[in-house]
Structure formats: C-alpha cells, structure tokens
Amino acid sequence: MTMREKIEEAAARYPDQRSAIMPALLIAQKEHGHLPGPVLEEIADILGVERIRVYELATFYTLFHTEPVGMFHLQLCDNVSCMLCGSEDLLNHLETALGIGKGDTTPDGLFTLSTVECLGACEMAPVMQVGDDYHGDLDVARINALLDRLRATVGAASFEHASGRLPGE
Amino acid sequence: MFEPVLLKNVDVADGHLVSTYEAGGGYQALAKALREYTPDEVIDLVKRSNLRGRGGAGFPTGMKWGFVPKRTGKPTYLCCNADEGEPGTFKDRIIMERHPHQLIEGLAVSAYAIGAETAYVYIRGEYVTAIRRLEQAIAEAHAKGYLGKRILGSDFNFAVHIHCGAGAYICGEETAMLESLEGKRAQPRLKPPFPAVAGLYASPTVINNVETLACVPHIVVRGADWFRGIGPDKSPGPKLYCLSGQVRKPGLYELPMGIPLRELVENHAGGALPGRRIKAVIPGGVSAPVIPEHGLEVRMDFDSLAAAGSMLGSAGVIVIDDSTCMVKVATRIIEFFHHESCGKCTPCREGLNWVVKVLRRIEAGEGAAGDLEQLEMLCKGIFGNTFCALGDGAAMGLRAALGHFRNEFVAHIEDRGCPFH
Numbered sequence: 001m002t003m004r005e006k007i008e009e010a011a012a013r014y015p016d017q018r019s020a021i022m023p024a025l026l027i028a029q030k031e032h033g034h035l036p037g038p039v040l041e042e043i044a045d046i047l048g049v050e051r052i053r054v055y056e057l058a059t060f061y062t063l064f065h066t067e068p069v070g071m072f073h074l075q076l077c078d079n080v081s082c083m084l085c086g087s088e089d090l091l092n093h094l095e096t097a098l099g100i101g102k103g104d105t106t107p108d109g110l111f112t113l114s115t116v117e118c119l120g121a122c123e124m125a126p127v128m129q130v131g132d133d134y135h136g137d138l139d140v141a142r143i144n145a146l147l148d149r150l151r152a153t154v155g156a157a158s159f160e161h162a163s164g165r166l167p168g169e
Numbered sequence: 170m171f172e173p174v175l176l177k178n179v180d181v182a183d184g185h186l187v188s189t190y191e192a193g194g195g196y197q198a199l200a201k202a203l204r205e206y207t208p209d210e211v212i213d214l215v216k217r218s219n220l221r222g223r224g225g226a227g228f229p230t231g232m233k234w235g236f237v238p239k240r241t242g243k244p245t246y247l248c249c250n251a252d253e254g255e256p257g258t259f260k261d262r263i264i265m266e267r268h269p270h271q272l273i274e275g276l277a278v279s280a281y282a283i284g285a286e287t288a289y290v291y292i293r294g295e296y297v298t299a300i301r302r303l304e305q306a307i308a309e310a311h312a313k314g315y316l317g318k319r320i321l322g323s324d325f326n327f328a329v330h331i332h333c334g335a336g337a338y339i340c341g342e343e344t345a346m347l348e349s350l351e352g353k354r355a356q357p358r359l360k361p362p363f364p365a366v367a368g369l370y371a372s373p374t375v376i377n378n379v380e381t382l383a384c385v386p387h388i389v390v391r392g393a394d395w396f397r398g399i400g401p402d403k404s405p406g407p408k409l410y411c412l413s414g415q416v417r418k419p420g421l422y423e424l425p426m427g428i429p430l431r432e433l434v435e436n437h438a439g440g441a442l443p444g445r446r447i448k449a450v451i452p453g454g455v456s457a458p459v460i461p462e463h464g465l466e467v468r469m470d471f472d473s474l475a476a477a478g479s480m481l482g483s484a485g486v487i488v489i490d491d492s493t494c495m496v497k498v499a500t501r502i503i504e505f506f507h508h509e510s511c512g513k514c515t516p517c518r519e520g521l522n523w524v525v526k527v528l529r530r531i532e533a534g535e536g537a538a539g540d541l542e543q544l545e546m547l548c549k550g551i552f553g554n555t556f557c558a559l560g561d562g563a564a565m566g567l568r569a570a571l572g573h574f575r576n577e578f579v580a581h582i583e584d585r586g587c588p589f590h
Binding site for chain 1: 255259293295333335337338353413415420421451455485488498502505508
C-alpha cells in the first residue's frame with residue numbers, strides 16, 4: 001500500500017478526519033524516518049485538514065521527529081526505576097562508546113542517543129528501546145553486545161541492498 | 170489460598186491466542202452476559218462487585234457506567250486507557266502482550282453494558298509488541314464472532330479500534346486522552362461536562378483502564394460476591410502490583426487488594442538487594458508520595474493508602490534502598506513532571522520549572538539557606554491550583570520527600586554536596 005492508502009485506511013476508523021492525524025504521522029514517520037515539512041503538508045492534503053493541525057501535533061508529541069534521527073535510535077530510559085538500577089552509568093558508557101552526547105547522532109548516521117521517560121518495562125530495568133524492540137536487564141557488556149549486533153545488521157543490510165533489497169525490508 | 174485470575178495464563182506459551190483463551194474458559198463471560206443479562210443488569214452486577222478503577226483514581230466502575238445517559242441520539246463510546254505512562258507501572262503492557270483476549274472480552278461486556286458499539290483503545294506508541302498482539306487478537310475475535318455484527322447471535326454489534334499514542338504522559342488524564350483521540354494536542358478539558366455526558370466527539374463516553382476492563386469478565390463468570398470476597402470490602406478484588414527498583418525479584422504480582430506493603434516487598438518480591446536495607450517505597454507510581462521504611466505495614470488499597478497520606482495510584486511499587494540519595498530521586502521525579510507538563514496552566518508549567526531549578530542546585534551542592542522554604546512555598550502555589558492532577562502529584566510527591574527525608578536535603582545544603590557520593 002502507498003502511504004496515502006495506509007492513511008486513508010486509518011482515517012476510516014474515525015468519524016472525524018482530524019482524529020487520523022496522529023495515525024498518519026506514525027505511518028509517515030515509519031515511511032520517511034522523520035517528519036520534514038513537505039511530509040506534514042502532504043498529510044494535511046490527504047486528510048483535508050489545515051496544515052497547522054498537523055504541525056501542532058508533530059511538535060507536541062515526543063515520539064514524532066521533525067529532524068532526522070539515526071538508523072538506530074537508542075532510547076535509554078532514565079526514569080526512577082531505571083535510575084535506581086544504574087541507567088546513569090549506562091548513559092555515560094554509551095556516550096563514550098559512541099563518542100557523542102545525549103541527543104546527538106553519530107557522524108555516520110547510524111546511532112542517535114536519547115534518554116526517554118519511563119518505557120513501562122520497569123521489571124527489566126534498566127531498559128532501552130531501539131526501534132520497535134525493548135532491551136532489558138542491561139549492563140555494560142549487554143550494551144556492547146547490542147551495539148555490535150546492530151552494526152552487524154547494517155553490514156548485512158547493505159549487502160542485501162546491493163542485491164536489490166532495502167534495509168529494513 | 171489466593172488464586173490468580175488476571176495472570177492465570179501469563180506464563181503459558183501462546184497465552185495470547187484465542188484458542189488458548191477459549192480453552193481456559195475465555196469468552197464465556199460475553200456469552201453469559203448476552204444470554205442472561207440486560208445491559209442494566211451488567212451495570213448492577215459491576216456496581217455490586219465494588220470494582221474500582223485500576224488506572225489510579227479508584228472511581229467505582231459501575232457508578233461511572235451508570236452516569237451514561239440513554240437515548241441521546243448520539244453514539245456512546247467506550248475508550249480504554251492503555252497509555253500506561255506512570256513511571257514504575259507495566260501491568261497493562263503485560264495484560265495486552267500476554268492476555269489480549271481478556272481485555273477484548275472485558276471491552277465487549279462493558280460496551281454491551283453501556284450501549285456502545287465502538288471502542289478505541291488508546292495505547293502508548295512505545296508498546297509495539299502490545300499493539301501487534303492486540304491487533305492480532307482483534308482479528309481473531311472478529312473471525313470467531315466475538316466482535317463484529319450480531320455477536321453470538323444477539324443484537325449486539327461492536328468494533329474495537331486501536332489508537333496509538335505518541336509519547337505524552339498527560340494522556341493518562343482521561344480528558345487529555347479524549348483531546349488526543351480527536352486529533353488535538355493532549356491538554357485536559359474543563360469539567361463539567363464530564364465524559365459520561367459529553368466525551369469523545371461530544372458524545373457520551375466511558376473511559377476505563379486496561380486492568381479494570383480485564384476484571385469485568387471474571388466478575389460476570391464468578392459473580393459480584395466472589396470479587397467482593399477478595400481484600401477489603403470497599404476496595405476489593407484481585408490486583409496487579411508492579412515491583413521495580415532496588416529489590417531482589419522485580420516483576421508483576423497478582424495478589425489480593427489490601428495486602429500489606431511490607432509483605433508484598435519482603436515476602437513476594439524478595440526484599441532488599443544483598444547487603445542493603447530498604448529506605449523507602451513509592452507505592453503507586455511516582456505520583457504517589459513516598460513511604461519511609463517504618464510505614465511499610467500500610468495495606469495496598471485505595472482507602473488505606475489515602476489514610477496514610479499516599480495513594481494506590483497505578484500500584485507501581487518502586488523500592489529504594491539505603492544506597493540511594495532521596496534528593497536525587499525527588500529531583501528526577503520533578504524533572505519528569507516538568508517534562509510532561511502539557512503547558513496549559515501556569516502553576517504547573519512555571520511552578521515545576523522553578524522547582525526543578527531549585528532542586529538541581531541543591532543536588533549539585535549549590536543550595537542556599539531558604540531553599541527548602543522556597544520549595545514548600547512553590548508546592549503550596551502548585552497544589553490545588555492546577556487544571557489537572559499532574560501538578561498535584563508532583564507537589565504531593567515533593568512534600569512527602571521533604572517531610573520524611575528533610576535531613577538529606579539539609580545535608581546537601583550545609584555540606585555543599587551529596588553525602589552519597
């Protein structure tokens with residue numbers, strides 16, 4: 001399905017098109033990685049709503065990114081339960097290992113490092129979300145292994161890309 | 170001996186599939202409700218069970234359903250609050266990941282009771298696995314005739330839609346969630362009108378938490394007396410407790426409402442980490458005021474915790490041990506509330522910004538004489554003066570930390586640094 005078709009399908013669930021802006025933003029972000037102005041305007045056109053209605057949501061909710069993020073968005077929880085289980089040390093380690101600060105992206109565009117509020121998985125604190133996946137009970141060794149696995153995925157994906165498949169497919 | 174019902178199949182492989190759910194008696198509550206009860210009789214049954222909302226406020230569920238006006242000429246909506254954002258809380262995620270049909274059956278029975286044909290489940294966007302499991306479960310339930318038109322041969326039609334949130338804690342507040350569902354920025358509404366009268370799209374709307382809805386099928390099958398027989402009469406039922414922090418066995422525990430906090434933390438969750446002592450426990454997510462170790466005899470139900478100056482909230486139980494600085498915990502909690510303030514009202518938006526600045530300087534050893542009095546003045550300016558409960562939760566939490574652990578705040582200011590470093 002095209003992005004337009006996916007958005008129209010989502011919109012059919014609501015009596016008011018405006019309710020479909022959030023689902024549309026999620027669909028578009030999955031498609032484009034982030035939400036630049038022209039994409040927001042396309043959503044407004046598809047749903048027939050004023051552009052400001054789309055912009056105001058894209059800038060209010062923290063899961064929407066109007067700026068590009070890395071291929072892997074490392075979202076480390078630093079709320080109370082994770083903090084009590086050592087998330088601060090993990091953040092320091094990630095900053096050193098990646099050579100970037102919180103909120104930054106590595107120059108190769110692979111990793112963006114963020115801290116986030118509670119991910120709702122405190123039973124496995126400290127927790128980090130990467131893409132769709134939660135990684136719990138983290139320590140320095142597990143973080144290192146995870147970074148290695150993610151880097152290896154890229155190698156495999158570029159190889160597949162050469163054979164006609166796009167990364168993430 | 171307490172028999173878990175909400176988490177009965179939690180460790181069963183394929184517990185999320187309709188076949189597993191049916192094999193354990195699933196969807197018999199829906200069949201029974203449609204066959205044996207009128208909608209009003211279901212409401213009456215839930216009223217008699219004394220079920221109180223598991224989202225945090227503890228409002229009687231049957232009473233909430235009873236507020237929905239009939240024959241308004243508008244559709245009635247059922248909304249499920251699955252935006253679980255209260256730090257320390259993960260119960261609804263586990264229900265949706267492992268027991269999604271329990272929620273769907275609860276939605277169907279509740280919708281039948283209030284006369285709704287459409288439900289929206291507002292799930293936080295981070296919960297990707299829960300969203301996929303619930304989508305799959307909705308498709309299965311449709312295929313089996315538990316959702317859709319003329320369900321199980323009755324006149325009842327019902328559809329469930331998932332609406333993904335996008336990272337706003339404030340959506341736990343029910344009117345902010347409705348704004349978000351309508352495609353607006355999530356900011357709370359002025360009440361009245363209450364959602365039961367004018368909620369989603371200005372139509373009659375009931376908003377219930379995931380765990381609340383998951384209790385409903387069990388009440389239909391086992392009866393109101395069974396439910397009321399578990400825990401305190403005014404706050405009864407099986408309850409999910411989320412244990413996290415500095416404790417040996419963090420995890421989700423289903424136990425009777427009203428279990429002593431000490432028994433929960435020490436017997437069930439294994440107590441403090443090796444070589445450590447418990448200093449304090451937050452009993453209901455970070456909005457709930459902290460309880461020092463000597464207060465752990467308190468029972469985990471809405472009324473007992475309120476009487477002890479805290480609250481059951483979402484039953485997110487966060488254990489803090491003697492290696493941890495309470496100034497740091499309090500600062501992190503207020504930073505969270507400041508970050509999540511929706512910006513609608515001044516006391517919350519500006520007050521929390523100010524509180525964070527004072528707390529950070531105290532934590533950094535740069536606090537000054539008068540800072541604690543200033544924090545108390547700020548709490549007074551916030552508490553009771555905000556549009557919704559977010560600001561109240563922040564102020565109550567800070568007051569409790571200042572009240573119980575004042576010596577730690579004073580030490581930071583007088584010694585110009587953190588004694589835990």
